[in-house]
Amino acid sequence: MSVGQLITVTVNGEEKSAEVEPRLLLVHFLREKLRLTGTHIGCDTTHCGACTVLVDGTPVKSCTMLAVQADGQQVTTVEGLMTGGALHPIQAAFKEEHGLQCGFCTPGMMLTSVALLKENQDPTDDDIRWALSGNICRCTGYMNIVKAVKTAAVQMKAAAAVPAETAAVRS
Amino acid sequence: MAVETPLKGNIGDSIKRKEDDRFIRGKGNYLDDVNLPGMLHMAINRSPFAHARIKSINTAAAQAVPGVVAVVTGELLAQHKLAWMPTLSGDTQAVLATDKVRFQGQEVACVIANDPYVARDAAALIEVDYDVLQAVVNPQQALKPGAPLIRDEKEGQKDNHIYHWEAGDKAKTDEAFSKADRVVKLDTFYPRCHPSPLETCGIVADVNPATGHATLWMTSQAPHAHRTLFAIVAGLPEQNIRIISPDIGGGFGNKVPIYPGYVVATAASLLIGKPVKWVEDRSENLISTGFARDYYMSGELALRNDGRMLGLRVKMLSDNGAFYADAQPTKFRAGLFHIVTGSYDLPAAHVETDGAYTNKAPGGVAYRCSFRVTEASYLIERLVESAALEMKMDPTEIRLKNFIQPEQFPYMSATGFEYDSGNYPKAMQVALDKLGYKELRKEQAEKRKKGELMGIGVASFTEVVGAGPGKHYDIAGLRMFDSAELRVHPTGKAILKLGVKSQGQGHETTFAQIVTEELGIPAADIEVQEGDTDNTPYGLGTYASRSTPVGGAATAMVSRKLRDKAKIIAAHLLEASAADIEFDHGKFFVRGSPSKSKTIQDVAFAAYTNLPDGLEAGLEGVTYYDPPNMTYPFGTYLVVVDIDRGTGQVKVRRMVAVDDCGVRINPMVVEGQIHGGLTEGFGIAFMELITFDEEGNCIGSNFTDYLLPTSWETPKFEMGETVTPSPHHPIGAKGVGESATVGSPAAYVNAVIDAVGHLGIRNIDMPVTSDKVWAALNEKGAAE
Numbered sequence: 017m018s019v020g021q022l023i024t025v026t027v028n029g030e031e032k033s034a035e036v037e038p039r040l041l042l043v044h045f046l047r048e049k050l051r052l053t054g055t056h057i058g059c060d061t062t063h064c065g066a067c068t069v070l071v072d073g074t075p076v077k078s079c080t081m082l083a084v085q086a087d088g089q090q091v092t093t094v095e096g097l098m099t100g101g102a103l104h105p106i107q108a109a110f111k112e113e114h115g116l117q118c119g120f121c122t123p124g125m126m127l128t129s130v131a132l133l134k135e136n137q138d139p140t141d142d143d144i145r146w147a148l149s150g151n152i153c154r155c156t157g158y159m160n161i162v163k164a165v166k167t168a169a170v171q172m173k174a175a176a177a178v179p180a181e182t183a184a185v186r187s
Numbered sequence: 188m189a190v191e192t193p194l195k196g197n198i199g200d201s202i203k204r205k206e207d208d209r210f211i212r213g214k215g216n217y218l219d220d221v222n223l224p225g226m227l228h229m230a231i232n233r234s235p236f237a238h239a240r241i242k243s244i245n246t247a248a249a250q251a252v253p254g255v256v257a258v259v260t261g262e263l264l265a266q267h268k269l270a271w272m273p274t275l276s277g278d279t280q281a282v283l284a285t286d287k288v289r290f291q292g293q294e295v296a297c298v299i300a301n302d303p304y305v306a307r308d309a310a311a312l313i314e315v316d317y318d319v320l321q322a323v324v325n326p327q328q329a330l331k332p333g334a335p336l337i338r339d340e341k342e343g344q345k346d347n348h349i350y351h352w353e354a355g356d357k358a359k360t361d362e363a364f365s366k367a368d369r370v371v372k373l374d375t376f377y378p379r380c381h382p383s384p385l386e387t388c389g390i391v392a393d394v395n396p397a398t399g400h401a402t403l404w405m406t407s408q409a410p411h412a413h414r415t416l417f418a419i420v421a422g423l424p425e426q427n428i429r430i431i432s433p434d435i436g437g438g439f440g441n442k443v444p445i446y447p448g449y450v451v452a453t454a455a456s457l458l459i460g461k462p463v464k465w466v467e468d469r470s471e472n473l474i475s476t477g478f479a480r481d482y483y484m485s486g487e488l489a490l491r492n493d494g495r496m497l498g499l500r501v502k503m504l505s506d507n508g509a510f511y512a513d514a515q516p517t518k519f520r521a522g523l524f525h526i527v528t529g530s531y532d533l534p535a536a537h538v539e540t541d542g543a544y545t546n547k548a549p550g551g552v553a554y555r556c557s558f559r560v561t562e563a564s565y566l567i568e569r570l571v572e573s574a575a576l577e578m579k580m581d582p583t584e585i586r587l588k589n590f591i592q593p594e595q596f597p598y599m600s601a602t603g604f605e606y607d608s609g610n611y612p613k614a615m616q617v618a619l620d621k622l623g624y625k626e627l628r629k630e631q632a633e634k635r636k637k638g639e640l641m642g643i644g645v646a647s648f649t650e651v652v653g654a655g656p657g658k659h660y661d662i663a664g665l666r667m668f669d670s671a672e673l674r675v676h677p678t679g680k681a682i683l684k685l686g687v688k689s690q691g692q693g694h695e696t697t698f699a700q701i702v703t704e705e706l707g708i709p710a711a712d713i714e715v716q717e718g719d720t721d722n723t724p725y726g727l728g729t730y731a732s733r734s735t736p737v738g739g740a741a742t743a744m745v746s747r748k749l750r751d752k753a754k755i756i757a758a759h760l761l762e763a764s765a766a767d768i769e770f771d772h773g774k775f776f777v778r779g780s781p782s783k784s785k786t787i788q789d790v791a792f793a794a795y796t797n798l799p800d801g802l803e804a805g806l807e808g809v810t811y812y813d814p815p816n817m818t819y820p821f822g823t824y825l826v827v828v829d830i831d832r833g834t835g836q837v838k839v840r841r842m843v844a845v846d847d848c849g850v851r852i853n854p855m856v857v858e859g860q861i862h863g864g865l866t867e868g869f870g871i872a873f874m875e876l877i878t879f880d881e882e883g884n885c886i887g888s889n890f891t892d893y894l895l896p897t898s899w900e901t902p903k904f905e906m907g908e909t910v911t912p913s914p915h916h917p918i919g920a921k922g923v924g925e926s927a928t929v930g931s932p933a934a935y936v937n938a939v940i941d942a943v944g945h946l947g948i949r950n951i952d953m954p955v956t957s958d959k960v961w962a963a964l965n966e967k968g969a970a971e
Contacts, residue, residue: 037304044303053220054213056436058385059469063890066385094213107211111203114859118691119210120217120385120436141903149899152890154385154437155691157862158898 023087027052028096036083042076043067045083046093054094054123058152065151068124069093075128077150094123097130105171106130106164115164117155125151129165137173139165196696196703196710197772198918201855204696205711206434206689215434218389219466221404226391227256229452229465230306232296232313233475234288237324237546237883238335239317241284241295248312249298254305257459258313259297259451261285269454272420275444275663276520278349278511279341280549282447288317289337289509290548291885292474294447299455299463322883323347326483326506326543337509337544349511349542354525355602360537363498367489371574376952377562379481379506379547380875381473381887382554383895384690386436388446388476389466392453396460400427405449407432407718408442409728411686412665414720416445421453432718438690439867440552443514443730444477473893474885478877479554481506481547482562486527486570494580496589498535499601501527501566505542505551513551514730515558516660516667522558523651525602529567530611530649530821531589536601546883555867555928557652557731568646568933569940569950576944581628582645582937583619587612590647597914604651606819607913607921610847614909615647618823618845621907627827635945640830644938648930649821652922653736657813662727668813669733670724671741673702673749675806677795679788680712686726687738688718692924693856694734698742700852701918705746706753707773707787724809732820732922735852736913741812743917748808753790756806759799760785818913818921822846824865824934830942832971835961837873837939844931845907849921857923858906864927865904870896871928872935876954943969 020035027050034049046052046069055078058066062080069078070092097104106126109115116122125148132139132147139147144165145158153161194200209215246258261283264270271279284295296313300306323329323337329347338344364370391404401423407413410430418425435442452465467476482505489498503524507513515522521540528536553559571589575582590611591598598606619625627643634641657666670686683702685694699713717723726738750770757775758765767778776784785793794806827841844865851857874894877887887893912919932953939955940948946967951959964970 039304047219051222052213053217054215056217056386057219058387058436059890061469061889061891064385064469064895094211098212103211110211111207114204114855116207116210117693117859117863118385118435118437119206119215120691122210123213126211145898145901149897152385152895152897154383154439154867154895155863156859157864157866157904158901159862159904160859161898 021084023084025086026090028092038082038084040083041079042081042083042086043078046078052093052095056120056123058120063152065124065128066121068127068151070127070131073131073134075131092127094126097126104130105175106168109164109168109171113160113164113167115156115161121151121153125153125161129168132165133169133172137169139169196700198700198704198850198852199854200700201853202696202700202710204693204856206693206695217386217434217436218391218404218406221391221433223391223393223462226462226464227299227301227459228303228306229455229463230298230310231294231448231471232310234284234291234293234295236288236317236319237291237322238287238289238320240287240320242316242318244296245314246296248314249309252305252309252312254302255298255300255309257299257455259283259299259455264454267454269421269450272445272450274510274512275514276511277517280510280512282450286340290546291883292548294475297451297455299459322546324545324547324879324881324883326504326545329543329545337546347544349507349544350520352520352540353538355537356535357537359535360498360500363535364489364500367497368492369490371488371490371570371577373570373573373950374485375566375569375950377480377482377484377565378953379478379877380554380871381478381877381893382439382441382552383473383893384437384439384441387467387469387472388442390449390452391462391464392456393462394453394456400429401453402429402431403453404431404433406435406442408438408688408690408730410688410718410720411725412662412727413445415665416663420450429721432688435690439555440479440730441477442690443552444512446476469890470888473877474888475548477512477550477552478548479550479552480562481551484562484566486566488570488574490574494578494585494588496531496533499528499533501538503540505540506545506547507542507551508545508547508549510549511542512549514662516654516662517664518659519558522553524559524563526560526604526649526651527563527567528600528602529564530591530647532591532595533601538602547879553731555864555925557650557925560650561929564648564650564929565933568648569936572937572940573949576949583615583624586615586645586647605816606649607816607915608911609649609819609821610909610911611647611821614821614845614847615823617907617909618825618843621845621905622825622841622843640832640942642828642938642940642942644826644828644934644936644941645823646930646934646937647823649819650926650929651817651819652732652925653814653818654731654733655737655814656816665727666813667727668811669726669737669741670809670811671738671745672724672809673745673807675749675791677792679708679791681708682714682716683742684723685715685717685738686724687729687734689729692729692734692860697852697856698739701739701742702746704918705743706750732924735920736818736916736922737812737814739920740814740917741810744812745808745810748810749806752806753787755799755802756790756793757785760789760793815915818849818916820846820848820921820923820926822926822930824930826934826938828938828942830939830960832964832969835957835964837955837960839902839935841905842902843905843907844927845909846923846926847909847911848923848926849913849916850910850919852920860923861906861927862904864925865931866896866901867928868931869901869935872932872953872955874954
């Protein structure tokens with residue numbers, strides 16, 4: 017076993033420190049060390065996007081990033097999408113529009129969508145399809161995923177229009 | 188804001204899915220999420236060669252790695268009689284190679300370690316000395332005299348031929364051909380592809396050394412059948428084996444077989460006395476687990492000059508890889524391939540199929556398909572397209588002329604299937620109207636004048652799903668019935684336990700809806716459980732679109748069984764005779780007096796608190812349903828493509844899908860299933876390919892080479908439906924999980940051929956990639 021390296025990563029708002037092997041992948045750090053199993057592994061080669069998390073707000077395929085590279089950064093996983101007891105609008109929309117079937121790609125899809133919606137509050141179908149083209153879904157055929165992202169966009173715009181203290185979603 | 192009445196979840200209600208609540212929170216429980224105290228990890232050393240004799244295996248370096256607990260070789264397994272295992276098609280397959288390796292990626296040795304990284308490090312240190320042999324990479328080569336014998340360990344096996352199988356009537360078909368005005372022929376290859384569920388396969392095996400109980404978490408589409416086979420293979424008492432198939436991240440047939448990794452991990456847990464986890468990586472999944480198709484098909488259609496079909500003759504050669512590990516019913520060596528007569532009233536047909544061993548991964552599973560139905564549907568729909576081209580008929584006209592007519596059902600096909608119901612002209616008409624077919628044909632003619640390539644593809648498929656009946660269909664001898672157990676609790680809530688197992692299809696929602704329809708208990712009050720063999724009744728599992736046709740029927744029948752008992756209890760509560768009790772939407776009342784009624788909840792409570800004399804307490808039951816026939820979903824798919832003459836690139840402009848799967852339980856879920864199938868069909872038609880070089884190296888061993896459709900290239904789909912209920916299914920449903928994968932590849936390819944057929948191009952084998960299209964155009968002097 018190689019010598020460990022101490023890292024501190026803020027995961028879903030909580031600071032997590034651990035000694036890890038330098039070769040440990042971020043996805044394994046999240047799944048095995050922190051037991052955050054909502055982040056899945058689908059291909060090992062950065063193609064499928066099942067392992068997508070947000071690192072400082074940017075979607076990253078965590079099977080191709082080392083845990084040590086995330087040292088000092090903010091990581092958001094699917095487990096961090098809810099605020100209090102409330103679903104993030106993207107979560108609610110995926111259910112509402114039947115944007116998932118087996119659920120395996122869903123966390124990665126939602127996190128990539130969240131990053132898109134932060135940049136683009138009113139995305140077209142093509143904007144969404146392009147943004148999600150690094151996340152493979154084998155079940156849904158994408159149509160309902162696109163619909164879900166659009167529904168979430170509408171919800172988020174509506175929520176942003178109400179005063180901050182009553183907003184159910186975080187900015 | 189208007190208040191909407193929440194849907195109760197009756198049949199036809201598009202209620203939202205229950206299972207989504209955990210998935211959207213990242214709280215699904217997939218195989219790799221299972222972690223047990225003291226759990227060890229397994230990694231597999233695989234053959235780099237397609238065909239080689241093993242001279243020696245040196246495990247010393249691997250064993251010396253700190254953290255390694257054990258190294259398992261075939262020799263060790265042989266001491267426990269586990270070096271070979273039976274396949275689901277009655278052949279044998281090496282668990283770990285002892286004599287030869289027979290495909291690249293074959294399992295040779297396993298390392299068990301306390302850490303997954305350590306296990307992989309050590310697996311790479313196992314030294315295997317190979318004597319490389321000539322590889323056989325296609326069935327034509329395999330069947331040549333003097334070809335290297337792949338299965339030399341099999342007694343009596345003198346060549347690489349696996350089986351010969353026929354269906355239909357040869358003499359009658361020959362006669363039909365002798366009377367034909369013309370014969371149209373098509374040779375086509377349906378290449379090897381892979382179901383590639385996003386979650387790979389895996390196991391956590393936990394054999395308790397004190398009790399001998401084995402708890403096996405497995406990515407299994409058929410946990411009960413797998414339990415029985417484990418009992419037989421490993422010699423473990425069946426009552427000591429509990430298979431738990433947790434949430435499955437997609438299956439599509441890939442999780443039907445039993446893989447060597449499952450067996451080794453279980454054996455290792457038994458020998459070491461600790462839980463052992465094995466999860467494949469993607470390359471392992473693509474190079475070693477159940478592939479699909481790899482069929483060389485040759486079809487001939489005998490026709491009259493007016494376009495009427497007289498007979499069909501098919502010869503098929505399948506590449507089964509190194510072990511015959513399809514999962515086919517025993518009597519049907521090529522599955523249900525003889526549904527190849529499709530939607531057409533063909534008076535005569537004859538099908539001959541042969542299978543061959545090659546030095547390629549075993550499998551031949553149905554990739555979102557019911558036992559080779561996809562290959563059959565592809566062949567007939569492509570052949571009809573060829574006939575239309577050669578006879579200069581519109582592809583819809585030739586189909587309409589030959590469709591089995593609605594009044595002909597039940598219809599006995601020339602190869603022995605009894606089609607239950609259908610209305611093919613209607614489904615086609617709905618599709619044509621939706622597309623605006625005539626206008627598009629005009630546009631195509633205009634474009635053709637300008638030299639532009641546009642095509643409209645048609646496929647009017649019929650598939651056959653929902654096996655049994657058990658008297659004809661089995662898996663490894665197990666009859667293909669399925670089961671449902673329903674327990675209604677005193678408070679009127681219920682739990683439904685099934686022998687089938689969802690991999691994303693939404694059973695927790697849709698099967699509850701069947702109970703809602705039959706008993707009136709809201710779907711929200713019904714918990715559906717599957718996948719745990721200790722806690723569900725025996726069933727054959729979910730594949731071949733059989734859950735709704737068989738498990739769904741069992742659910743309706745057990746609900747009706749409980750309803751009959753509920754009537755007796757309601758009669759007691761209403762002080763009437765059970766014969767006078769009627770049931771409507773969850774209420775029981777005396778005929779003619781619907782105002783005075785008892786709810787199903789009242790009756791459920793009485794079943795535990797206030798029973799008539801002599802009646803057993805409780806409101807529970809179990810039904811094992813053996814279907815009287817299979818069901819025959821159908822539909823028409825239309826595809827419009829534009830082709831760039833300069834690059835050969837095919838752009839799918841439109842895709843209209845009209846499906847008839849009988850009664851739709853949850854239309855939202857049904858459409859979702861069709862979207863997914865159309866996408867996989869698109870991938871198969873244009874992108875997905877697993878091929879091999881002449882040394883047997885797998886090309887397609889990762890997602891860089893094995894291309895799956897993403898959101899960017901996947902077309903948008905336009906949906907339509909007709910509803911022709913199955914006459915023999917209790918709720919008239921037919922099953923829909925696979926229709927779109929079965930029907931759509933031919934529609935996509937026919938669209939391409941429709942665009943280029945006038946240039947003399949008759950066929951381009953899948954995947955129809957730009958380079959192939961351009962080469963075909965170039966050959967005809969039509970490329971730019």
